[in-house]
Structure formats: C-alpha cells, structure tokens
Amino acid sequence: MAGIVHIFHSGRRGYRQRVHTERPKPLQQYTTEGLYDSFRFGLDDLIADLVRPQLQCRTLRSHALTVEEQVLIALRFYACGTFYQVIADSMGVHKTTVGEVVTVVSDALARLLDHFVTFPNDGQIAKVKQKCFLLGDMPNTIGVIDCTHVHIQAPHQREWE
Template sequence: MAGVVHCYHRLGRRKYHERMYAERAKPLAQYTTEELYARFRFGRDDIKYIADLVRPKLQHKTKRSHALSVEEQCLIALRFYASGTFYQVVGDNIGPAIAVSSANFCTWQESELYWKSDVYRLNRTGESTVPCGETKQSFFLLGNMPNTIGVIDCTHVHIQAPHEREWQYVNRKGRHSINVQLVAYADLIITNCVVKWPGSIHDALLLREIPLYRKLQSNRPNGIILGDSAYPLLPWLMTPFPVANTPEQAGFNSAHCKTRCAIECLNGVLKRCFACLNYLRVEPKVACNIILACIVLHNIATRRNVPLDDIYDGPEPDEVQPEQPPMFAPNEGQTGCVIRDAIVRHYF
C-alpha cells in the first residue's frame, strides 16, 4: 500500500487535457450567392429553406461534442449531390473535423428525409396539381402537339456493382445501373417517378408494374402522355410512327419529338445539376434514396426559380431498343392506333 501511495505522489495526479476542436468552415457566411450556387446548387435563402424542411428530424437536442448543425448537415449532403465526389472530400469542404463516417451518415440521412418530406412529396397518384388547360397549352407551345398532359421517359443512373444479385443490375450497355422512370410537365416539374428497378428491366416492363399504369388504365386521363418507341402504344400513351408513310405522319412525328424534348432536357438538367447521378459508389438501396432526394431537390429548385444548367443541344438519335416484352393486351394497341390516327387526321 505504501508503494502505491509513493507512486501516486511521485507521478502526480493525471492532468485533464481539454479536447481541441478544429474550426469548421462557414460556407453560408464566407461564400457569395454565386459561389453557393456553384458549390451547392442553391443560394443562401434556398439552403435555409431546405434546412427548415428537415430540421424537426435532424436538430440535435444538445451541442455535446460540437454536434453538426442542421445547416451543416444539409451543406454536406448538397455538396455530395452537386459533386458526386468521395465523402472525405465532401467533409473537408466543411472542415477537417468532419470524418468520412459523419459525411456518409449525413448524406444517407438527408437523402431519406428529403424524399419523405410531406411538403414536396412527389405526386405518385398521377393526379394533376396544375390546371389541365395550362399544362396542355405549355406543351403545345413546345412543339404543336395537341392535348398533351405529360411526357415520360426512363434514364439510367450508373452504380458500382452491388454485392447481391449483381447480374440483375447490368443494363443493355453492359453497365450496372438503376432504371429510373420520370413523368414531367413542360416546365420540367417531375410529377411521378419510379426509382427501385435494376438496370436490366425493360422500360415497358417497368411501366406495366407501376401503380400509375393501373390508375391510368382504369381512369383514362383527359389528354395524352408522350413516350418514345421503347413504350407500347396505348390509348393514353402516344408513341411515334416507326415509319412515316405520309406527310401527316411525318408532321406528327416531328411534333412528338419536339414536345418530348422536355423529358430529354430534364434528364440532362438532373445529371448536370446533381453530378452524383452520373455514378454512385453505393449499394442499390442507398442509391435509390439519393436519386429520390435529388428529384425532390430538383422540384424545389424549379419551384423556387433556382438557376439551373439547362443547356440542351436537342434530342439524341433514337437508340435501337430491345423488342418490347409481350405483356400488353392486343386491343390496347389497336385502340391506341385509332386515337393516334385521329390526332393525325384532325391536327396534321
């Protein structure tokens, strides 16, 4: 016992070393509005608005261990969406105290919360939130296609090879991807999306399996939706003529192409604005949450008139699509042909 006391007095009491925290960057204070747009795709007021949407779920109860503020968590996620770079680089943009795990967690948590937000929840029922007449007028001004209420298309978001069911995610170009289906208005507002199917799924099969198809089949809309040749010709879904045999059919195809440019433009804007959608180094479930978050953020940006990169060089040549799976009833195609011929006869 005497030896223990002697050792205690000789070595002295253990001194307390105060933990030192590195100073974090303050992007909202140090960057101009233009610099915020370049780095985060949103301005100062927009970032505060987005932070307020998720504040109830992300706000820490205490400041213990210098917890990240809601704004800092949002900036980490937005920086990742805008750049698509590694989490270490994203964390370093905010400050050296941000670990890779923290940046990863913030991005994952933000992605899940954004697409679950009730304020900007995507319209999964297919019901129009914009007066039908305004929608048709907007599309008519694009390419003189009458009675159009929406455009539909699929785009592939490339991902790293998953650990499970890897073969299902290989698309026709030999790359691993998520097949994302979007329905949009002429002003690039996304009204419906499906983000869960692997890249090997054909566009027509994806359409057949979603609730929107069943809804529009049972309650046909007061208008038509335009799709490319990968989709079937249905009473409410118009595709172009494979071969235009008359000037009127050529006019229909031309108007169809010009009007459907809206969805092609949307795909380009999404992947230029949110560069992470060009390649995601995550598992499919996390990738789907990130894609949905970017879609919701795109709608927020469009509604708040955030300047987006909308440079568009025109439609790309139609790619040769695999033959459509035999899943649609023959009478659906016959009715679609009758309606398409009536449009050609009355308007072209």
C-alpha cells in the same frame, strides 16, 4: 513512473486527447453566388428550416453538427455527386460523417415529398399535354425534368468484333 508501469502491465494505451479543429463556415465565407455555385442553393433558398425538427441535435456535446451544416453537407453531395472524402475535406468533417449526414438529410427530405411533389389530376394532364405539344411538338407529354440530354448513338452491327 507508476503510470508507465500500469500502462505496460495492463496492455492498454493511455487516453488520447481529442482534437477538435474549427470547421469552415460556408454561410459566412461564401457570397450568395458562391453558395449557389457550390451547393445549388442561395442563402435565401436554404432548406434547413424545413428539416430542422428531424435534424436538430438535443445537445451540442461532442461538437455536434448544426442543422445548417448537415444540410450544406448533403446539398454539396447532391450538387457534386463526388466522393465522400472530397466533401469531407471541404467541409472539415470525416467521410463517415458525410455518409451519415447524407442518409439522415435524404430521409428527412423524403418525408417531406408529399408536401412538394404532386401528380396532376385529369384536367391538369390535358392542359399540360396541350402546352407541351404547342411548345415543342411533343405529343402526350405530361411533364418534363430538367437534365442534360446526351445523344446516344446505337452501335453498328457487329461493331464489337
């Protein structure tokens, strides 16, 4: 009774117990093909070890995300490009967590950019130009990016009227 009176007089709500639910474990529940379909990476290609020094939590307090979970959340966002809420629901975390994880993992990967992305020197540029020209009659092409090409048709004159 004294506790109820104390809460009433202090105007504060009582302590609410935090509820921790078990998060899904994609590395255990997906096959290699399923991982590739959902995250665009297979089990052997996972990049968690590359960013582990930047993402490793010092403690496991408050059910902190493992490096693998953080990387999978970010990869899911990169693969789908969907809303944080959708990724949060599928990964068993809050949408705010998804936003924070995507930012942290993206920053960690950006720091590794110089190790994996290099620009060709003059001799390599000449070779690539020649190969691209022989392959598809594309003159002065020094590189390509894998993507989907969509034909965009220019509007006719005064089409909007």
